[in-house]
Amino acid sequence: MRKSTKTNDGITAIYVRRSVSDKDKGNNSLSISAQKEECIRFVGECDYRIYCDDGKSGKDVMHRPAFMQMMSDAREGLISRIIVKKYDRFSRNMREYLNITDELDRYGVTVYSLSEPFNTETKEGRMMRNNLLNFAEFERETIAARVADAFQTKARETGFYQGGKVQFGYTP
Numbered sequence: 001m002r003k004s005t006k007t008n009d010g011i012t013a014i015y016v017r018r019s020v021s022d023k024d025k026g027n028n029s030l031s032i033s034a035q036k037e038e039c040i041r042f043v044g045e046c047d048y049r050i051y052c053d054d055g056k057s058g059k060d061v062m063h064r065p066a067f068m069q070m071m072s073d074a075r076e077g078l079i080s081r082i083i084v085k086k087y088d089r090f091s092r093n094m095r096e097y098l099n100i101t102d103e104l105d106r107y108g109v110t111v112y113s114l115s116e117p118f119n120t121e122t123k124e125g126r127m128m129r130n131n132l133l134n135f136a137e138f139e140r141e142t143i144a145a146r147v148a149d150a151f152q153t154k155a156r157e158t159g160f161y162q163g164g165k166v167q168f169g170y171t172p
Contacts, residue, residue, distance in 0.1 A: 009080045010077060010078055010079045010080035010081075010109075011046075011047045011048055011049055011078060011079060011080065012043050012046050012047065012048040012049075012079070012080065012081050012082075012083060013048070013049055013050075013051055013070050013073070013074070013079045013081070013082045013083070014036065014039040014040065014043065014048050014049070014050045014051065014082075014083050014084075015051045015052075015053075015066070015067065015070060015082055015083070015084050015089065015090060016032050016035040016036055016039065016050065016051070016052050016053075016054075016084075016085065016089065017052070017053040017054075017056055017058060017064065017066075017067070017089045017090075018030065018031070018032050018035075018053075018054055018055065018056075019055070019056065019057050019058065020055060030085060030086075030089075032052060032054050034085075035085040035089065036050060036052075038085055038114055039083045039084070039085060039114065042083060042114055043083060048083075049073075049079075051066040051067065051069060051070040052066050053065065053066045053067055057092075057140075058088060058089070058090075058091055058092035058093070058136070058140065059092060059093060059140060060093060060096060061091065061096060061100065070082070071100070071103075074103075074104055074107050074109045075107065077107065079107075079109050080108070080109060080110075081109060081110045081111070081112060082104070082109060082110070082111045082112070083112050083114065084111065084112070084113050084114070085113070085114050085115055086113055086114070086115040086116065087111075087113045087115075087116055087129060087132055087133055087136065088132070088133070088136035088139075090111060090113075091133070091136075092133075092136045092137055092139070092140040093137055093140075094130070094133045094134055094137050097133050098130075113129075116128070116129065116132055
């Protein structure tokens with residue numbers, strides 16, 4: 001993290017997130033370090049602060065401490081813009097994303113995506129962003145359904161309970 005001081009315009013926040021921790025082996029998602037490098041290259045010489053949630057789902061923001069700190073800093077006027085590699089790093093929940101960006105708009109904070117470089121100040125840009133977020137939310141729900149199905153299949157095949165909430169009175 002580059003040391004920075006608050007300016008009249010605030011600093012640039014770089015937000016990086018990955019659902020599966022970089023410490024876990026065998027995953028194919030975009031690494032935290034790759035996200036950081038690309039965002040830092042984009043911001044250049046301006047003052048920035050990195051907010052990193054490694055191993056945190058994009059399902060909601062309440063379980064992402066770095067995101068919550070970034071929002072707190074935005075409320076205090078410390079941040080002027082937020083840079084993300086992709087909008088789905090910011091959120092995979094359309095309603096929550098729109099609520100958060102409405103709040104950020106009130107503070108004069110803009111969210112920029114490096115991978116989806118369209119202007120969200122236009123109605124066409126907002127439509128494109130919203131379509132991408134709809135697909136991100138759909139993908140999150142599809143992955144969750146696939147994982148639940150895999151657990152149920154494994155339980156049927158092996159006869160062993162695979163975890164989760166035990167329902168009383170249920171006999172497999």
